[in-house]
Amino acid sequence: MLLVDAPSDGVALVTLNRPEAMNALSKALRAELHETLRRLDGDPAVRAIVLTGAGDRAFTAGLDLKELGSDPDGMQAANATDPAENPARAVLACRKPVIAAVNGVAITGGFELALACDVIVASASARFADTHARVGITPGWGLSQKLPRLIGPYRAKELSLTGNFLDARTAYEWGLVNRVVEPAELMPAALKIAADMAQIDADMLIVQKALIDDGYALSLQDGLALEHERSSRHNAGVTPEMVEERRAAVQARSRAQK
Structure with missing residues (x-):
């Protein structure tokens, strides 16, 4: 369910690998993502991480709704604080920079996962949507607080109260993503940013990232x-x-x- 590669020195590529389910975040995948990020965080050979989804349809469609519908305790995942259950917290717990390479749709929990990353590079075919209200779930992984801080409360309300999709170009214009590239250029662009970061001393990456994140709060x-x-x-x-x-x-x- 999770692929880990080392495309260049100091860079790890982590791929959510459930393309048949639009890379939905099942309980097992969430646990594996946490364990993988924890391991990479402690690996001195890794300085920057790229996170993406397999295939071209989805970065991730968020929580696996089929799994939630068959598990009496499944809804607890929407408000989980344990990084093994909450992938946004798993990313936030990683001291090293994490770059989201959004290759398709990032929906609801998938949107929240992208927002937890330090840099977002989007394919021109990428789209973002917050469907929490439409499925009757309140955001619990940070979207309701991070999104308005990034794009303003009016735009955030438009997205969250309609559930409509936001295309990649508009996301860039609104300041939600760092850059938009053609689909074939997505991974080269994300890996280039990661490679540039990997040239920095590991300690400086950790110190500088924490200074920005902690100060912004x-x-x-x-x-x-x-x-x-x-x-x-x-x-x-x-x-x-x-x-x-x-x-x-x-x-x-x-x-x-x-």
């Missing part, structure tokens, strides 16, 4: 205080020799890119 004033506190502590351990070594590496990369 605060007011601006408190976020600035957090930045000052963490920056002062971290930079106290940086020597002139370290700066010079990394400056030379940045210059060499710039020349190579030109």
Whole structure:
């Protein structure tokens, strides 16, 4: 149900592999995703992760509604706090950057999973929908709070109160995704971003990601205080020799890119 590959140094590609079920997040798949992300988080050889779905129909259609309909306790998954049950929390618990390569529809819980990632790259054929209200379930994996913070409350209400699909181009215009590419370019684009991240020291990726995430949850004033506190502590351990070594590496990369 889950494929893990290493397409380049420092990069892991994780694929939800239930294309016959639109990569729906069954209980077993959710548990496997958590275990895989936990393992990759602790693997020093991995610095960035790309998450996608198998096939071209779906990133993921969210919770497996057929499974929920046959399990008396299945609805607990919609409000689960354990990362083994809540895939959004499994992604958020990963200290390393996770890039969502959205190859098809990302519906309801699948939408929430994409929103939990650090970067979203979408195929031109990708579409997003929040159908919680239409199926009678209240969001429990973060969508009701993250979506309005990303695109504003008016647009978020339009999506959540209609259940309508949002196409990839509009999602980009609304600031929901980082970029939109043609389907054939989706994986190369996502893997290129991951490869660029993998060139950064692993500790710096973790520190910088946490600083952005933790600060964003605060007011601006408190976020600035957090930045000052963490920056002062971290930079106290940086020597002139370290700066010079990394400056030379940045210059060499710039020349190579030109």
